[in-house]
Amino acid sequence: MAVWRVKFTKTKRDKLAQVLWILNWFSVLTGAILFSLGIFLKVELNKQEEMMADRDIHYVPNMLIAVGLIACAINFLGGKICYDCVDTNKFLRWKLIMLPYIIFTFFFTFCVLVGALMCYTMRGELEESLNLGLTQAMKFYKDTDTPGRCFLKRTVDILQIEFQCCGNNGYKDWFQIQWISNRYLDMTHKDVADRLRSNVEGKYLMDGVPFSCCNIDSPRPCIQQQITNNSAHFNYEHQTEELNLRMKGCRQALLDYFTHIMQSIGLTVLIIWLFELSVLTGVRFLQTSLENVLKQGDPDSESDGWLLENSFMETARTNLNIIKSLGKSNQIDDGNNGDPNINVPSTSIANYGPDNVPPKEAPEAS
Amino acid sequence: MPFMPVKFNSQKRVKLAQGLWLIYWLSVIVGIFIFSLGIFFKIELRKRSEMMDNNESHLVPNLLILVGLLACGINAFGGKVCHDSLDPVKFAKWKPMLKPYLMMCCGFNGLLLLTGLLCFLMQFAVYLTLAEGLKNSIKFYKDTDTPGRCFMKRTLDMTQIEFRCCGNNNFRDWFEVQWISNRYLDMSNDLVKDRVLSNVEQKYLMDSVPFSCCNPGSPRPCIQHHLTNNSAHYDYDHRIEELNIWTRGCREALFSYFSSMMSSIGILVLGTIILESADMAGLKYLTTALETMEDPENPECESEGWLLEKGVKETFGDLLTKMKTLGKGNQVDEGGDAQEAAT
Numbered sequence: 001m002a003v004w005r006v007k008f009t010k011t012k013r014d015k016l017a018q019v020l021w022i023l024n025w026f027s028v029l030t031g032a033i034l035f036s037l038g039i040f041l042k043v044e045l046n047k048q049e050e051m052m053a054d055r056d057i058h059y060v061p062n063m064l065i066a067v068g069l070i071a072c073a074i075n076f077l078g079g080k081i082c083y084d085c086v087d088t089n090k091f092l093r094w095k096l097i098m099l100p101y102i103i104f105t106f107f108f109t110f111c112v113l114v115g116a117l118m119c120y121t122m123r124g125e126l127e128e129s130l131n132l133g134l135t136q137a138m139k140f141y142k143d144t145d146t147p148g149r150c151f152l153k154r155t156v157d158i159l160q161i162e163f164q165c166c167g168n169n170g171y172k173d174w175f176q177i178q179w180i181s182n183r184y185l186d187m188t189h190k191d192v193a194d195r196l197r198s199n200v201e202g203k204y205l206m207d208g209v210p211f212s213c214c215n216i217d218s219p220r221p222c223i224q225q226q227i228t229n230n231s232a233h234f235n236y237e238h239q240t241e242e243l244n245l246r247m248k249g250c251r252q253a254l255l256d257y258f259t260h261i262m263q264s265i266g267l268t269v270l271i272i273w274l275f276e277l278s279v280l281t282g283v284r285f286l287q288t289s290l291e292n293v294l295k296q297g298d299p300d301s302e303s304d305g306w307l308l309e310n311s312f313m314e315t316a317r318t319n320l321n322i323i324k325s326l327g328k329s330n331q332i333d334d335g336n337n338g339d340p341n342i343n344v345p346s347t348s349i350a351n352y353g354p355d356n357v358p359p360k361e362a363p364e365a366s
Numbered sequence: 367m368p369f370m371p372v373k374f375n376s377q378k379r380v381k382l383a384q385g386l387w388l389i390y391w392l393s394v395i396v397g398i399f400i401f402s403l404g405i406f407f408k409i410e411l412r413k414r415s416e417m418m419d420n421n422e423s424h425l426v427p428n429l430l431i432l433v434g435l436l437a438c439g440i441n442a443f444g445g446k447v448c449h450d451s452l453d454p455v456k457f458a459k460w461k462p463m464l465k466p467y468l469m470m471c472c473g474f475n476g477l478l479l480l481t482g483l484l485c486f487l488m489q490f491a492v493y494l495t496l497a498e499g500l501k502n503s504i505k506f507y508k509d510t511d512t513p514g515r516c517f518m519k520r521t522l523d524m525t526q527i528e529f530r531c532c533g534n535n536n537f538r539d540w541f542e543v544q545w546i547s548n549r550y551l552d553m554s555n556d557l558v559k560d561r562v563l564s565n566v567e568q569k570y571l572m573d574s575v576p577f578s579c580c581n582p583g584s585p586r587p588c589i590q591h592h593l594t595n596n597s598a599h600y601d602y603d604h605r606i607e608e609l610n611i612w613t614r615g616c617r618e619a620l621f622s623y624f625s626s627m628m629s630s631i632g633i634l635v636l637g638t639i640i641l642e643s644a645d646m647a648g649l650k651y652l653t654t655a656l657e658t659m660e661d662p663e664n665p666e667c668e669s670e671g672w673l674l675e676k677g678v679k680e681t682f683g684d685l686l687t688k689m690k691t692l693g694k695g696n697q698v699d700e701g702g703d704a705q706e707a708a709t
């Protein structure tokens with residue numbers, strides 16, 4: 001009982017081979033698309049690497065790049081095989097390779113599926129990485145004179161302007177750190193000294209934010225200093241004022257951005273996976289129908305093509321037995337307590353040649 | 367004596383036809399490229415039209431779009447003619463159209479030349495429009511409650527951030543304009559009242575700039591207010607401080623952006639003229655080579671192709687006499703008239 005038996009005439013087989021050849025070349029293109037999607041994701045992650053703490057998130061783009069390259073190679077080989085399958089003579093060249101190729105590609109498509117699913121699972125690790133990275137970046141915002149951190153201020157400012165966000169969770173994060181360097185604070189001034197002393201760690205904290213938090217949609221000029229002090233500004237109520245500063249936190253903004261990219265990439269990879277699977281099914285049909293044609297002997301005759309020769313259960317059982325016997329080939333036969341010398345009566349009939357051959361003339365013994 | 371004759375045998379003719387077909391399709395792609403550049407330029411002008419008082423001239427992008435479409439059409443036709451040229455039956459269909467087609471190509475080259483020149487000359491117009499437009503933008507920055515101008519603040523802030531510039535000529539333009547609306551000024555405050563009264567036009571002027579002038583690359587947090595007052599900030603000298611706010615003016619920044627765009631488009635258009643001329647020359651050679659075949663039935667025979675049937679001077683002379691006779695065609699022939707009157 002074959003799974004999904006289909007009859008193939010010669011013309012049908014040839015057409016199938018040609019269509020599969022074109023589809024395989026199309027799959028090479030989709031493999032290249034996978035590769036470039038991996039590269040794109042890697043570049044985007046690298047652009048924001050200063051905002052991410054050391055976490056192993058680069059395995060997703062690396063996996064996509066590797067899968068893309070392997071897909072190109074496999075489909076290139078598949079295209080070559082299908083091109084040769086139109087001619088039954090050339091098929092003989094590929095006959096032995098085709099079944100292993102199909103099995104290998106079938107397991108490879110699982111890798112493609114895993115790649116697609118990884119895109120969706122990366123979100124949790126990314127969030128943690130961004131949380132830590134942004135906290136660090138904001139802490140070192142003022143250290144523009146420390147080698148290795150001079151450009152962190154510029155990077156954070158540009159990030160807040162470009163992604164239209166402020167702080168880690170919100171703008172209040174800036175109230176908890178000192179983001180003005182001591183070199184620009186007049187330590188002799190009374191107000192400055194008071195503020196430093198009022199704090200346990202001697203930090204100059206204030207309810208002000210950097211200019212990059214300002215929202216360009218605000219109808220009034222940006223209020224950056226004394227944000228929580230309503231009386232410091234005319235006609236200002238900080239609890240109801242929403243357009244003055246950016247309300248979104250940068251962690252959320254970056255997370256949304258990357259999640260959007262990865263969802264699109266994940267969807268594309270899923271579609272590519274389905275496409276690869278369908279091409280593989282076509283190649284399997286082609287392989288079985290050509291093998292049956294060879295068995296029948298006449299290259300122009302009709303033949304059957306199928307997915308599996310027997311039903312799923314039987315095929316699974318046969319394969320399991322093959323795997324078991326592979327494992328058992330080293331084991332000793334346990335039947336007679338392992339002693340090979342015990343005489344086991346033979347149940348087969350001994351064959352000593354045909355019955356009615358006349359005896360040869362015995363030579364005269366001298 | 368034909369101008370620049372070249373001998374063609376059958377193989378050379380086939381090669382010329384195939385090569386010319388490829389070049390025509392390349393020209394179609396170039397035409398599509400010019401069309402898309404025209405669209406891109408139009409979109410860019412629209413995006414920044416608020417900075418130019420909505421007064422900007424869309425002549426150049428419209429011309430580019432037109433030229434791109436024409437180039438596609440003309441070159442696709444040329445490619446079809448080349449494709450059919452090796453089949454005498456099909457080619458006979460196109461033969462009568464060739465002369466007007468080549469004249470049209472000449473005219474199209476003239477149009478390309480005009481477009482290329484305009485790309486370079488219109489830059490002056492863009493400069494003047496920008497100067498006027500930015501002056502008005504800065505003046506209307508505070509009018510976020512006036513319908514039609516509510517988004518001027520947003521657009522100007524975005525432009526200053528994107529193009530890394532401040533003000534029209536430089537940041538001091540902001541000192542001459544009141545950029546904080548009266549609705550956010552506490553008129554009962556003495557300081558505010560003094561400042562407003564100290565000015566002839568009763569404007570609230572100060573030596574501050576909007577936050578969008580701030581340079582993120584500055585090592586210290588941005589100083590926007592009291593820019594010329596050294597004592598208002600610790601360790602600050604406004605004459606040597608260069609990294610605090612952007613020092614470039616927005617007119618210069620926007621102009622250099624548009625000027626580089628227009629110059630590269632102009633160079634591309636002038637390059638297209640050369641490509642189109644090569645197309646025309648190739649087509650002329652091919653058609654004359656096919657026409658001068660001694661034995662039309664024998665495709666293997668040799669033939670000669672040329673650019674002009676007579677020399678350059680003679681061709682111009684012929685053209686001039688033709689144009690004169692066209693002009694004279696309406697005039698009554700005096701000799702014949704007199705004879706008629708006599709009989």
